[in-house]
Every structure is written in C-alpha cells, then in structure tokens.
Amino acid sequence: MNENAIKTQFVVCIKNENYAASLEVRKIYQVIPDSKAIEHHMMRVIDESQEDYLYPENYFVPIDLPKVAEDIFSISA
Numbered sequence: 001m002n003e004n005a006i007k008t009q010f011v012v013c014i015k016n017e018n019y020a021a022s023l024e025v026r027k028i029y030q031v032i033p034d035s036k037a038i039e040h041h042m043m044r045v046i047d048e049s050q051e052d053y054l055y056p057e058n059y060f061v062p063i064d065l066p067k068v069a070e071d072i073f074s075i076s077a
Contacts, residue, residue, distance in 0.1 A: 008074050009033070011045065011060035019055060022047040028063065028073055 009031040016023040023029070023045075032052045034044040042054040065073060 008070060010063050010065055010070070010073060011043070012063050013059060014061055015059045017059075019047075019059070022049065022053065023055065023059065024048065028065075029060070030073060031060075 010028055011031055013023050013025050013027050013029060016025050029045045029047065032044040032046065034042075034054075037044050037054050038057070041057050043057045043060055044052050045055050045060070046052050047055075
C-alpha cells in the first residue's frame, strides 16, 4: 500500500537573490506540488520558516535522494 500517491520531490537551492532570509544557497528543500505555480515558472518550497512559499523555479535544481535521506529531509504534514 502506497501512503504517498505523489512522490516527494527535493531541490537544492542555487540562488537566493531577494530571498536571503528565506533561502540558503546549497541547501536542500522539499517541494510541495503546485500545478498553478509551475504554469508561472514558480515552485512551492518549504523554506527556512518551515512554511511553504512560491519562489522562481530557476533558483533550484531538482535532486534525487536515497530513501534513508528522503525520510530525514521530508517534513510531515
């Protein structure tokens, strides 16, 4: 039985211009699926405030984590 119908996605921040308090370059963040955000080239990310906000998608690069690391980085809803 699959508890998560949608695979958890992670990204690494490569830019934080205008968002230095919210994003750290070279840090891994969890993405919240948001089809409307994608249409506008944005990404919904759980940031340093532990809340999800929209950021430009070009501030991040998608990454694949091993399962054990994914469990550690996942933020439970």
